Amino acid sequence: MNHHHHHHHFVPDFETDDDYVNANTNSSSSNLPRKPIIGEEEDGDLMELLWHNGQVVLQNQRPNTKKQPLSSSAAVKLHNGAPPPPLDHNLFIQEDEMSSWLHYPLRDDDFCSDLFFPAAPSSERQTSNQVTAARPPVPSSVRPPEPSSMRPPAPSSVKPPVRNFMNFSRLRGDFTGRNGRGESGPSIAKSTVRESAKVNPSATPASSAAREPDLTRRTDGADSRGAGDLGSKSAVDGGGAYTVGHNRKGKAVVTTERTSENLGASSSVASKSEIEPLETIVDERKRKEREEVGSTECRNEEAKQGRGSSSTKRSRAAEVHNLSERKRRDRINERMKALQELIPRCNKSDKASMLDEAIEYMKSLQLQIQMMSMGCGMMPMMYTSMQQYMPHMAMGMGMGVEMGMNRPPPPPPPFMPFPNMLASQRPLPPQTRMGGYPAVQASDPSRVYGPNQQFDPNSSQAQFSGYMDPFQQFRSLHPSQPPQFQNQAASYPSSSRVSSSKESEDHGNQTTS
Amino acid sequence: MSSRRSSRSSRQSGSSRISDDQISDLVTKLQHLIPELRRRRSDKVSASKVLQETCNYIRNLHREVDDLSDRLSELLASTDDDSAEAAIIRSLLNY
Numbered sequence: 001m002n003h004h005h006h007h008h009h010f011v012p013d014f015e016t017d018d019d020y021v022n023a024n025t026n027s028s029s030s031n032l033p034r035k036p037i038i039g040e041e042e043d044g045d046l047m048e049l050l051w052h053n054g055q056v057v058l059q060n061q062r063p064n065t066k067k068q069p070l071s072s073s074a075a076v077k078l079h080n081g082a083p084p085p086p087l088d089h090n091l092f093i094q095e096d097e098m099s100s101w102l103h104y105p106l107r108d109d110d111f112c113s114d115l116f117f118p119a120a121p122s123s124e125r126q127t128s129n130q131v132t133a134a135r136p137p138v139p140s141s142v143r144p145p146e147p148s149s150m151r152p153p154a155p156s157s158v159k160p161p162v163r164n165f166m167n168f169s170r171l172r173g174d175f176t177g178r179n180g181r182g183e184s185g186p187s188i189a190k191s192t193v194r195e196s197a198k199v200n201p202s203a204t205p206a207s208s209a210a211r212e213p214d215l216t217r218r219t220d221g222a223d224s225r226g227a228g229d230l231g232s233k234s235a236v237d238g239g240g241a242y243t244v245g246h247n248r249k250g251k252a253v254v255t256t257e258r259t260s261e262n263l264g265a266s267s268s269v270a271s272k273s274e275i276e277p278l279e280t281i282v283d284e285r286k287r288k289e290r291e292e293v294g295s296t297e298c299r300n301e302e303a304k305q306g307r308g309s310s311s312t313k314r315s316r317a318a319e320v321h322n323l324s325e326r327k328r329r330d331r332i333n334e335r336m337k338a339l340q341e342l343i344p345r346c347n348k349s350d351k352a353s354m355l356d357e358a359i360e361y362m363k364s365l366q367l368q369i370q371m372m373s374m375g376c377g378m379m380p381m382m383y384t385s386m387q388q389y390m391p392h393m394a395m396g397m398g399m400g401v402e403m404g405m406n407r408p409p410p411p412p413p414p415f416m417p418f419p420n421m422l423a424s425q426r427p428l429p430p431q432t433r434m435g436g437y438p439a440v441q442a443s444d445p446s447r448v449y450g451p452n453q454q455f456d457p458n459s460s461q462a463q464f465s466g467y468m469d470p471f472q473q474f475r476s477l478h479p480s481q482p483p484q485f486q487n488q489a490a491s492y493p494s495s496s497r498v499s500s501s502k503e504s505e506d507h508g509n510q511t512t513s
Numbered sequence: 514m515s516s517r518r519s520s521r522s523s524r525q526s527g528s529s530r531i532s533d534d535q536i537s538d539l540v541t542k543l544q545h546l547i548p549e550l551r552r553r554r555s556d557k558v559s560a561s562k563v564l565q566e567t568c569n570y571i572r573n574l575h576r577e578v579d580d581l582s583d584r585l586s587e588l589l590a591s592t593d594d595d596s597a598e599a600a601i602i603r604s605l606l607n608y
Contacts, residue, residue: 331561332561338564339564339568339571342568342571342572343571351539352535352536352539355539355540355543356539359542359546362570362574365575366574368578369578372578373577375601376581376585
């Protein structure tokens with residue numbers, strides 16, 4: 001998958017990123033580049049949610065301090081604290097989850113290493129044992145990452161943690177609505193479970209192949225934190241902009257933002273069992289990604305074994321499909337916007353009417369060009385050889401005049417389009433005084449959306465005042481009979497004998513047609 | 514289009530009254546207007562491509578209109594202002 005490549009790409013970049021600070025280097029200054037998601041104090045220590053190696057960890061400012069998941073108190077504090085801008089910046093979730101993923105490539109090796117990090121803090125939170133049944137190391141590993149520093153917005157780092165949070169936020173989003181802030185863990189866990197179960201199907205396809213699994217996995221780890229965390233998380237979530245669970249059509253990405261924030265909080269989804277299915281699929285994908293990245297696959301393997309390949313394939317296929325579908329839609333929307341800009345005075349907001357306008361505009365443009373090119377071609381000839389026909393030609397449109405010019409050897413090509421265009425509109429008696437075809441034809445375009453041009457050599461100037469942009473005319477005429485037709489009929493004084501009869505015929509035909 | 518999408522639009526049809534079918538019809542019509550795509554006549558031309566070609570085509574048409582306007586203006590300059598010829602040209606220019 002292309003996304004995997006992206007990850008690959010980012011991974012090395014990230015590793016070389018100077019901003020990325022190893023979780024181990026805990027110093028107040030060193031934390032800065034890590035872009036702590038939330039800085040808060042706990043127990044007198046400055047606890048920071050930092051992205052570390054792609055995972056959000058809660059880390060004390062003091063070096064060598066325990067890395068532990070954010071406790072509920074900490075979580076609350078987190079919540080109180082304004083979400084750090086970097087987090088928002090990094091985790092800005094857009095409709096297209098792809099974009100969020102793109103910024104956060106996965107650092108597999110770090111990811112894995114974190115997984116095996118201290119199991120101690122999370123051990124108690126191992127409620128997710130069931131969840132992690134398939135991947136025992138996952139939850140434990142996930143937890144340590146949380147305490148670890150969070151990565152700065154650097155693309156590579158953010159992604160994995162975000163992914164973890166995907167499940168989180170989804171769950172939390174749901175919780176937030178239900179539980180409010182600081183809900184008890186168990187209730188949250190329950191909701192989480194429901195959420196996860198609910199979100200599961202949607203999350204799976206939604207997440208990008210590469211990224212989702214990672215995030216999911218992490219989330220699970222976080223989830224296993226415990227109810228307390230969840231409460232904090234939901235609190236944080238409340239502050240967050242996204243209701244993860246329900247947003248974005250249940251896309252996992254939405255949760256990402258929330259999750260990242262609450263990562264420290266660690267969703268307290270005690271009932272990992274529910275989450276597990278969601279996780280499973282995501283994890284599967286993440287696993288695959290990891291493998292591709294070449295990182296330690298301890299987790300991957302376990303997850304895969306636990307899940308089975310069918311769900312993975314399905315989820316992956318759905319994921320791919322969704323992504324491509326989304327890309328396609330975006331491309332189309334982009335083009336629609338460009339088209340809208342080209343159409344003058346297009347104030348339609350919905351697609352169908354805009355396309356309608358585009359079609360009409362194109363037709364009118366084509367017609368206009370035809371007429372103009374004919375005029376260019378005919379003008380010199382007209383003056384030189386057709387002068388005697390002028391009075392007779394002066395029926396209505398310049399086009400009519402040019403049509404009249406057809407008597408002498410005219411270039412057939414210019415007239416070709418007209419017959420094709422106009423003949424279909426109404427059957428015209430070819431034998432007319434003016435070569436009625438042209439005259440009658442002249443009225444047709446005006447009826448449809450031709451220019452309201454009345455050519456009368458005797459009063460050439462006066463006739464031109466009522467012109468409208470043909471496209472405008474078309475638009476105004478579109479809903480009803482073109483008014484200009486009547487105007488044209490009335491304005492053919494010089495050739496009234498012929499034209500009026502024709503016009504009347506046309507009128508009759510017009511109305512009937 | 515995915516079934517999901519059509520179902521979605523049908524769900525929204527009450528409010529938007531715009532269906533995917535309608536849009537695809539329009540896109541097809543548009544395709545037929547564009548000479549470049551008209552020859553293709555395949556149903557597989559993607560909407561995105563049609564839209565892109567439409568934009569290009571409209572830009573070309575604009576350019577042509579400008580060129581023709583220039584030519585007509587020149588022609589106009591060479592004619593008597595009172596002649597029918599001039600009137601025709603003016604009408605075309607004001608089109």
